[in-house]
Amino acid sequence: MAVYTHLGADDLAGLIAEYNVGSLLSAKGIAEGVSNSNWLLETSGADGHGAARQATRFILTMYERRIELDDLPFFLGLLDHLAARGGPVPRTIHDRSGAAFRMMDGKAVALIEYLPGVSIDRPSPAQARAVGRALAGMHVASADFAATRANDLAPPDWQDLFQQCGSGLATINASLPRIVETHLSAIMAGWPDDLPRTTIHADLFPDNVLMLGDDVSGMIDFYFACTDMAAYDLAVTHAAWSFGGPGTMFKPEIGQALVAGYEDIRPLTQAERAALPLLAQGAAMRFVATRAFDWINTPDDALVARKDPMDFVKRLQFYAEAGDGPFTPAPR
Amino acid sequence: MAVYTHLGADDLAGLIAEYNVGSLLSAKGIAEGVSNSNWLLETSGADGHGAARQATRFILTMYERRIELDDLPFFLGLLDHLAARGGPVPRTIHDRSGAAFRMMDGKAVALIEYLPGVSIDRPSPAQARAVGRALAGMHVASADFAATRANDLAPPDWQDLFQQCGSGLATINASLPRIVETHLSAIMAGWPDDLPRTTIHADLFPDNVLMLGDDVSGMIDFYFACTDMAAYDLAVTHAAWSFGGPGTMFKPEIGQALVAGYEDIRPLTQAERAALPLLAQGAAMRFVATRAFDWINTPDDALVARKDPMDFVKRLQFYAEAGDGPFTPAPR
The missing domain is CATH 3.90.1200.10 (Aminoglycoside phosphotransferase (APH), C-terminal lobe)
Incomplete structure (x- = not known):
């Protein structure tokens, strides 16, 4: 559990402007991820009325280890593949240029759909x-x-x-x-x-x-x-x-x-x-x-x-x- | 930044049942608070149609230091006082018995209204x-x-x-x-x-x-x-x-x-x-x-x-x- 990198509101708002998800309404660093930093973001929602679900909440992940960069297209592409087939898997949100991840201060960041639900310690x-x-x-x-x-x-x-x-x-x-x-x-x-x-x-x-x-x-x-x-x-x-x-x-x-x-x-x-x-x-x-x-x-x-x-x-x-x-x- | 205590989904669902806020839909430990543990919770919303705003998102705070217990009625009462006067301050959510905080594993916990917005590092x-x-x-x-x-x-x-x-x-x-x-x-x-x-x-x-x-x-x-x-x-x-x-x-x-x-x-x-x-x-x-x-x-x-x-x-x-x-x- 950790947030390894401090991102200020200016940094986050600037990043969010690269996506068609509206403006930043809230950002909380969340205590998940062993080698990544994660934020729960809320935005005002995308412009227009496309067929895509109007997501307004996202997980922003910053990949703190360089080694993962080569594998990111595989991981993020897999999310898109499974989500497109109706699987309970978060979609990768692509930026305005269509990229699945962006670089920020030399680290890769990806915007991923937020899904509801809680983790169950003692399943039935x-x-x-x-x-x-x-x-x-x-x-x-x-x-x-x-x-x-x-x-x-x-x-x-x-x-x-x-x-x-x-x-x-x-x-x-x-x-x-x-x-x-x-x-x-x-x-x-x-x-x-x-x-x-x-x-x-x-x-x-x-x-x-x-x-x-x-x-x-x-x-x-x-x-x-x-x-x-x-x-x-x-x-x-x-x-x-x-x-x-x-x-x-x-x-x-x-x-x-x-x-x-x-x-x-x-x-x-x-x-x-x-x-x-x-x-x-x-x-x-x-x-x-x-x-x-x-x-x-x-x-x-x-x-x-x-x-x-x-x-x-x-x-x-x-x-x-x-x-x-x-x-x-x-x-x- | 920290979450000092692990709370499982069962613990959280049991706690939420003590409040009229509906059932638990999501829980994320958040990286805020120096001496407290904090979770961002989402619920299905309160029963009925009262005058109260239908909040479905909350900050759950667990007070990790015993010393704060005596002061909690002051802190939580102040939130209610200011919110009632329209100030930009989160309300304390009271449980079904009217209590502003509850005890859980010997520690005090309070459910507090979630407010949107981001913290600005470099204000204009x-x-x-x-x-x-x-x-x-x-x-x-x-x-x-x-x-x-x-x-x-x-x-x-x-x-x-x-x-x-x-x-x-x-x-x-x-x-x-x-x-x-x-x-x-x-x-x-x-x-x-x-x-x-x-x-x-x-x-x-x-x-x-x-x-x-x-x-x-x-x-x-x-x-x-x-x-x-x-x-x-x-x-x-x-x-x-x-x-x-x-x-x-x-x-x-x-x-x-x-x-x-x-x-x-x-x-x-x-x-x-x-x-x-x-x-x-x-x-x-x-x-x-x-x-x-x-x-x-x-x-x-x-x-x-x-x-x-x-x-x-x-x-x-x-x-x-x-x-x-x-x-x-x-x-x-």
């Missing part, structure tokens, strides 16, 4: 089922999205991250090096390469889903989106949503609802279903890797709270022991 | 004049506000803060102890006690004023409000708004516009006008004192950016040398 099975459906809908809708982006957090990248952690891994938890060694080679050896691929979100945690009641009103924060196995995205979502309560226990009714919702829209193949237990171990390992790296490399005075890697170690161990039970639909 | 003279008018309007409108609150950042409190800084003062700047010694006793010796008193904002910096064009659409963050001299509030506002650019130069056209706007609504007495140069030195000293104390006592890993005390040392020295020039209306 009905809500989890809606999340599964929304994820499958995204996979189906992105089948004809032409652009591709390699997953830069694939198994070899986890291995690199652990190697960069070096002896620091044991400072997080004495058992962590052994746990990683035990599981990583098995996951990599069994990692499938022949499952159906599409554009995946790859980070669909509860804080990236907006809900109104039992409906998904928005999927946001596509900045890990890439071209990879659809079933891996379901595994990531399963690992992200299905645990909670004392000792980070598995909640079977949530995991089952996610899979059932997914299959409401896109039934899994036999091979995908068989791969889910290993994919879920991989999903857990991916978050152990990035969290361990961030734990070791985040300065103590950073504005960002570090996340405990051991939380996902528990999920990894659960998936390694549980077999295919966590993915089996509940008896009807 | 017309905007400064509007700010002066709004400040005077608040002083006039609070004349019949019955509650009182002592100013706990009065001259003796500055002295206490400097004493607590001790030898730390010189670590900020080697000349700072001498500068404080030179000016503080003179300010305290000449501090008036017979000027008109009212309820003052006491912290009307640009980020506490929302503007739409040249109009003040909101004055916010009344958590330093207290019963003190009206002219001191004008001096604080003058010190807060009238400097900028290279070397934090005084901008005479802004300072003059603030005073002129103030006198559009509430003409200063002869004694108030004569006191302004000393009151402005006091206003600058007040911010030197709190910023020096915070500079020394803020941990390096705090979420809050420290503000440089030397910025207000320059303003103090400017006011000490400039006499009554900075407060003289421009020739017409």
Whole structure:
């Protein structure tokens, strides 16, 4: 959570004038985004009466890391592609020249549609089922999205991250090096390469889903989106949503609802279903890797709270022991 | 800027149910407030068709410091008093039982009307004049506000803060102890006690004023409000708004516009006008004192950016040398 850059009212009003959204009425820096700065803007609305929805609220994102610039056309184009197909995804607002992002003080900024809804920490099975459906809908809708982006957090990248952690891994938890060694080679050896691929979100945690009641009103924060196995995205979502309560226990009714919702829209193949237990171990390992790296490399005075890697170690161990039970639909 | 407490959607929906504002549609943690956590909420709107404006957007504030609890009825009551008189001040939304604030996990929370507008870093003279008018309007409108609150950042409190800084003062700047010694006793010796008193904002910096064009659409963050001299509030506002650019130069056209706007609504007495140069030195000293104390006592890993005390040392020295020039209306 952070706003890394101060933008004054003059800066913001000048930026907004480059878009056909009316004049600036309000701007609040919002406490979201780990590597970006975000503002919630309200404007007086576009001129004219086009077919476009008359949005007056927007999220302005400033991309603080240069590295993301090359990938921005992919991320912002994906939002447009999915929104055009009716998905619960915010549109990218293009400026008067048609550009999806602009440069400001050497950083890229994009104006993105605001969507209502709240992030649900403790979903009901009905809500989890809606999340599964929304994820499958995204996979189906992105089948004809032409652009591709390699997953830069694939198994070899986890291995690199652990190697960069070096002896620091044991400072997080004495058992962590052994746990990683035990599981990583098995996951990599069994990692499938022949499952159906599409554009995946790859980070669909509860804080990236907006809900109104039992409906998904928005999927946001596509900045890990890439071209990879659809079933891996379901595994990531399963690992992200299905645990909670004392000792980070598995909640079977949530995991089952996610899979059932997914299959409401896109039934899994036999091979995908068989791969889910290993994919879920991989999903857990991916978050152990990035969290361990961030734990070791985040300065103590950073504005960002570090996340405990051991939380996902528990999920990894659960998936390694549980077999295919966590993915089996509940008896009807 | 910070959100210190995580509130899940369940927590927020449960809280909102205690108010007649409809159901929760959106919640964003916002990067405002140094000692409070703030969320921008959107709801479906109140039941029924009362005379009250149908607000659907609110700021939810969680007061993170226990010390403020005793003062909350004063602060929240003042908002209601000023809003009822048509001032550009957010109303406090009372819960179904009529309470202006509620307790949640041991902390007080209040639901406050959202106001449009943006904070202006570099005001025009017309905007400064509007700010002066709004400040005077608040002083006039609070004349019949019955509650009182002592100013706990009065001259003796500055002295206490400097004493607590001790030898730390010189670590900020080697000349700072001498500068404080030179000016503080003179300010305290000449501090008036017979000027008109009212309820003052006491912290009307640009980020506490929302503007739409040249109009003040909101004055916010009344958590330093207290019963003190009206002219001191004008001096604080003058010190807060009238400097900028290279070397934090005084901008005479802004300072003059603030005073002129103030006198559009509430003409200063002869004694108030004569006191302004000393009151402005006091206003600058007040911010030197709190910023020096915070500079020394803020941990390096705090979420809050420290503000440089030397910025207000320059303003103090400017006011000490400039006499009554900075407060003289421009020739017409």
